[in-house]
Amino acid sequence: MAAYKRVSESVALITLQNPPVNALSAAVRQGIVDTVERALSDPNVTAVVICGQNGVFCGGADIKEFGSNMSGPPLIPMIHAIESANKPVVAAIEGSALGGGLELALGCHYRIAHSKARLGLPEVSLGLLPAAGGSQRLPRLIGVPAALNLITTGRHVTAAEALQLGIVDQVTDHNTVDAAVKFALSVAGRSLDPRRISTYPCPQQPDLDALFEEVMQKVRRSARGAIAPIACVQAVRAAATLPYTQGMAREQELMATLFTSGQARALQYCFFAQRAVGRWRMPSGARWDTSKPRPVHKAAVIGLGTMGRGITVALAQTGLSVIAVETQEKQLMEAKQAVSGMLERGAKRRGVAPALDRIIYSQNIQAVADVDLVIEAVFEDVALKTKVFKQLSAVCKPGTLLCTNTSALDVDQLASETPNPELVVGMHFFAPAHVMKLLEVVYGPRSSPEAVATAMQLGKKMGKASVAVGNCRGFVGNRMLKPYVEQAFFLLEEGATPELVDRALEEFGFPMGVFTMSDLSGLDVGWRVRKGDGLVEPGGASGRSARVRQGRRYSPLGDLLCEHGRFGQKTCRGWYQYDKPGSRVARSDPWLHSFLEAYRAEHGLVARRIDHQEVLERCLYALINEGFHILDDGIAAGPEDIDVIYVSGYGWPRHRGGPMFYANMVGLAKVLERLEHYHQAHPDVPHLQPCSLLRRLVASGSPPIHRWGEVIKKLHSQL
Numbered sequence: 001m002a003a004y005k006r007v008s009e010s011v012a013l014i015t016l017q018n019p020p021v022n023a024l025s026a027a028v029r030q031g032i033v034d035t036v037e038r039a040l041s042d043p044n045v046t047a048v049v050i051c052g053q054n055g056v057f058c059g060g061a062d063i064k065e066f067g068s069n070m071s072g073p074p075l076i077p078m079i080h081a082i083e084s085a086n087k088p089v090v091a092a093i094e095g096s097a098l099g100g101g102l103e104l105a106l107g108c109h110y111r112i113a114h115s116k117a118r119l120g121l122p123e124v125s126l127g128l129l130p131a132a133g134g135s136q137r138l139p140r141l142i143g144v145p146a147a148l149n150l151i152t153t154g155r156h157v158t159a160a161e162a163l164q165l166g167i168v169d170q171v172t173d174h175n176t177v178d179a180a181v182k183f184a185l186s187v188a189g190r191s192l193d194p195r196r197i198s199t200y201p202c203p204q205q206p207d208l209d210a211l212f213e214e215v216m217q218k219v220r221r222s223a224r225g226a227i228a229p230i231a232c233v234q235a236v237r238a239a240a241t242l243p244y245t246q247g248m249a250r251e252q253e254l255m256a257t258l259f260t261s262g263q264a265r266a267l268q269y270c271f272f273a274q275r276a277v278g279r280w281r282m283p284s285g286a287r288w289d290t291s292k293p294r295p296v297h298k299a300a301v302i303g304l305g306t307m308g309r310g311i312t313v314a315l316a317q318t319g320l321s322v323i324a325v326e327t328q329e330k331q332l333m334e335a336k337q338a339v340s341g342m343l344e345r346g347a348k349r350r351g352v353a354p355a356l357d358r359i360i361y362s363q364n365i366q367a368v369a370d371v372d373l374v375i376e377a378v379f380e381d382v383a384l385k386t387k388v389f390k391q392l393s394a395v396c397k398p399g400t401l402l403c404t405n406t407s408a409l410d411v412d413q414l415a416s417e418t419p420n421p422e423l424v425v426g427m428h429f430f431a432p433a434h435v436m437k438l439l440e441v442v443y444g445p446r447s448s449p450e451a452v453a454t455a456m457q458l459g460k461k462m463g464k465a466s467v468a469v470g471n472c473r474g475f476v477g478n479r480m481l482k483p484y485v486e487q488a489f490f491l492l493e494e495g496a497t498p499e500l501v502d503r504a505l506e507e508f509g510f511p512m513g514v515f516t517m518s519d520l521s522g523l524d525v526g527w528r529v530r531k532g533d534g535l536v537e538p539g540g541a542s543g544r545s546a547r548v549r550q551g552r553r554y555s556p557l558g559d560l561l562c563e564h565g566r567f568g569q570k571t572c573r574g575w576y577q578y579d580k581p582g583s584r585v586a587r588s589d590p591w592l593h594s595f596l597e598a599y600r601a602e603h604g605l606v607a608r609r610i611d612h613q614e615v616l617e618r619c620l621y622a623l624i625n626e627g628f629h630i631l632d633d634g635i636a637a638g639p640e641d642i643d644v645i646y647v648s649g650y651g652w653p654r655h656r657g658g659p660m661f662y663a664n665m666v667g668l669a670k671v672l673e674r675l676e677h678y679h680q681a682h683p684d685v686p687h688l689q690p691c692s693l694l695r696r697l698v699a700s701g702s703p704p705i706h707r708w709g710e711v712i713k714k715l716h717s718q719l
């Protein structure tokens with residue numbers, strides 16, 4: 001809807017009303033059409049101001065409408081009617097002007113923004129392009145290079161940058177609507193011809209072809225198979241080379257392809273999934289809306305290794321006071337230097353002062369006595385972590401939340417070592433912790449809803465995609481990773497190379513394949529875990545038992561590489577070879593290929609031809625199958641939680657929506673059939689045995705993903 005009011009006698013004030021972000025639903029579009037017509041036909045009105053209620057101009061087209069039959073007036077003629085008006089129309093931009101919201105503003109003759117407003121054309125992140133004239137008007141207004149940057153990245157700009165780019169005409173620190181009304185009165189009666197952006201020629205750009213070629217190459221590289229960024233470049237090219245009307249036709253043509261694409265569905269699902277995980281719930285019935293978080297002003301980090309340093313930076317950048325504790329003096333000094341460096345670099349990038357004075361460093365755990373929350377990030381050793389938790393319980397003031405950053409240990413066990421297990425949760429950050437978006441908040445059977453709410457709120461403040469999950473081995477992300485990596489090892493045994501497996505996964509859209517990832521994170525990490533699980537036998541054992549452990553198929557390949565001192569990038573040798581320690585350039589290693597041949601010969605394995613499809617099906621379906629187990633066990637509340645974890649922390653291509661969404665797109669019956677096929681071929685691999693939830697979903701007619709909850713009978717947990 002849109003409200004209409006006359007202000008200052010001759011200004012028509014149109015207010016978009018669709019909380020919370022005034023999205024351009026059918027009713028809002030109808031409201032705009034009606035009120036603009038009314039203003040233009042009223043002889044007492046000399047100018048028009050369009051604003052949004054509750055301090056938000058407009059969050060763009062209503063994304064919820066995209067999946068349905070769209071009715072109501074279309075955006076393009078509506079914006080055209082505004083641009084062609086014979087009275088000045090001024091957009092008063094507060095809060096956000098995004099997507100269709102900014103396109104609406106670009107149709108206005110003038111734009112006044114509040115200094116705190118953000119503007120952008122983020123359609124690309126929804127698998128679309130700015131198809132209400134945005135791809136044609138923005139380059140005409142600010143030039144091709146700047147428009148390409150905004151439209152292909154979807155980034156939001158501040159009002160100050162928008163002013164600098166020429167997107168807005170004025171920025172105010174005061175009441176935006178008042179400023180816009182005053183401005184509208186001052187320009188009433190002036191010729192509007194120079195203000196209609198669609199009539200502008202696109203600013204001349206030397207060597208246009210070379211520019212588009214360069215941008216297209218860059219976009220293709222970073223898109224990892226996403227089609228919308230490429231369509232965005234093509235649309236801007238149309239703006240730069242064609243008259244406006246033809247450019248608009250091209251914009252529509254490109255949009256028609258994107259609008260119905262699976263990628264757009266996946267990306268729009270991700271948008272809503274990211275918001276849905278904030279509405280967490282636990283098997284006990286505790287929920288986000290009934291659990292009150294505690295205020296956290298002061299936090300502590302225990303252990304300043306790589307993870308502890310990143311967490312310290314993330315907390316300080318969020319505005320908290322931080323006590324950073326490291327008992328080893330040398331390590332403390334190194335950490336102090338590293339943390340300061342990270343804070344300084346981050347502050348420089350964001351144009352703010354570094355938060356150095358928010359951190360107090362100490363060698364003494366007693367220093368954390370008055371903090372509201374502690375994050376323990378000491379070495380991954382259960383005895384050490386237990387000792388730290390006992391010390392913290394004795395030192396901290398009553399009610400302090402105790403969080404562990406463990407990635408593999410049992411959160412319940414640590415909680416049981418404290419007198420107040422209800423105050424214990426896992427906060428599983430991902431390295432580097434100040435950069436990576438994902439945070440798994442792990443609750444145990446005795447974690448209080450208040451503790452979970454506090455950790456979730458802190459994660460949100462830190463700008464993390466925070467997902468509440470139950471406690472189990474590997475939580476959600478690493479638990480699903482295990483069968484994925486396992487399949488990759490088996491594929492090597494059967495005839496694949498690391499290069500082949502990685503290429504298939506990278507073509508699917510992962511930033512790096514499983515073996516490149518393993519080299520980056522260090523092969524010794526998994527080796528240590530497997531040793532702890534009693535799986536490693538020196539020399540890989542021999543005879544029939546060599547490839548069987550604990551009654552199931554096992555590949556000792558990773559262990560054997562570690563025995564050769566091949567730990568990945570840090571040792572210049574792993575699944576690939578590297579020129580220097582830490583180098584990111586993975587080169588094929590003939591040694592590895594000979595090693596694989598010798599290994600197969602020793603174990604009587606005959607290499608066969610393996611294609612990309614098999615790599616994808618075996619690795620991805622095994623991972624997805626584990627996702628179904630996780631849902632069945634009640635460890636994740638819904639498929640959205642799993643998908644947000646994989647998209648935010650494990651490099652799953654966003655335009656494929658996350659593993660559970662992908663399974664839904666492929667078709668659950670197909671995933672089931674392929675798992676059955678592979679399990680028949682490899683009966684000694686339990687991870688390939690289809691999960692009963694997957695069978696139940698298929699038997700229920702494969703409902704759409706938002707209705708899986710009806711089949712996951714009840715949220716129960718193994719806790």
Ligand SMILES: CC(C)(COP(=O)(O)OP(=O)(O)OC[C@H]1O[C@@H](n2cnc3c(N)ncnc32)[C@H](O)[C@@H]1OP(=O)(O)O)[C@@H](O)C(=O)NCCC(=O)NCCSC(=O)/C=C/CCCCCCCCCCCCC(=O)O
Pocket residue numbers: 020021023059060061062063064070075096098099100101122123126128129130131132255256259260272275276
């Ligand atoms: C920055 C925000 C605006 C606000 O952030 P914040 O304050 O943190 O709040 P959130 O939690 O994010 O959001 C609050 C709730 O609001 C919901 N929300 C937000 N934005 C929208 C929206 N645009 N539509 C619907 N709902 C929205 C959000 O989900 C929250 O609710 P809940 O918690 O989930 O219940 C931030 O929200 C934000 O960034 N929003 C998104 C901004 C954005 O991406 N905008 C672009 C939208 S796409 C667009 O505008 C496209 C325009 C082009 C024209 C489209 C024309 C379509 C028809 C063409 C058809 C042609 C093809 C024909 C095919 C054929 O031939 O058949």
